Amino acid sequence: MENLSVALFFGIFAVVNAAVNLREPSRNVIDVGGRGTLDKVKVIGHMKSGRCLIIENGKRQGETREHQLVLWKCHDERIxxxxxxxxxxxxxxxxxxxxxxxxxxxxxxxxxxMGYNDHVVVRPCNPDKESMSWVFRRVDLSSNAYQLVQMSTGRCMRAPGLHDGAWVRVGDCDLSDERQLWQICGLDGTCDF
Structure with a gap:
């Protein structure tokens, strides 16, 4: 069942992705100015759940709050x-x-x-901050599974646990932890990094 949900997620991604490419692919490539060199545009999906990483907007029903990184249903019509x-x-x-x-x-x-806790933050981009730098470590050649390793702490991004709601966390890297395995797919429909 889990394999079916993952396959369904990436099948839907390929269809929606093709529609985006046909419609106007260049609109997804942004000018990053002095913040660095744009290398790739990716959708980051959690391997086990088939859900996507999403930066939740800070505004909701007229309120202003901080942006948050969440794991959510891919292509949700409310987004x-x-x-x-x-x-x-x-x-x-x-x-x-x-x-x-x-x-x-x-x-x-x-x-x-930067404290030794499991919080993930969303802040204005700064290419000089190691706390904002991530490395993609491939862990499974057969399924293109990756760990997302945070450079300043050496800890890995993980999907929410039972008591985390939708909020994404970091934790000590563990190859046996399915919450830390991600697939990174590009706008061309391929999942090679």
Whole structure:
């Protein structure tokens, strides 16, 4: 059943992705100015659940709050535009990549809280901050599974646990932890990094 849900997720991704490419592919490539060099635009999906990483907009029903990184149903109709779940991978000045959001989260990047806790933060992008730099470590050649390793802490991004709601966390890297396995797919429909 789990394999079926993952296959269904990436099948839906390929169809929606093809539609985006046919419609207007260039609109997803953004000008990152002095923040670094745009290298790739990717959708990051959790292997086991088939859900997508999304930077949740800071505005909800007229309120202003901080952006948050969540794991959510891919292509949810309540999310305005497919770009909400796309990340521009920008080469940082510290090695690795900045995970820059698109659409309503433009100019916001994913980082890890510098204390030894499991919090993931979304802040204005800074290519000089190691806390915002991530390395994609391939762990399974047969399924293109990756761990997302945060450079300043050496910890890995993980899907939410039972008590985390939808919020994504970091934790000590563990290859046996299915919450830490991700698939990164590009706008061309391939999942090769």
């Amino acid at each position: 305005k535009g497919l770009e909400q779940e796309m990340f521009s991978l920008v080469k940082s000045n510290r090695g690795g990549y900045l995970l820059m959001g698109n659409a309503g989260s433009l100019d916001k990047c994913v980082g890890a809280d």
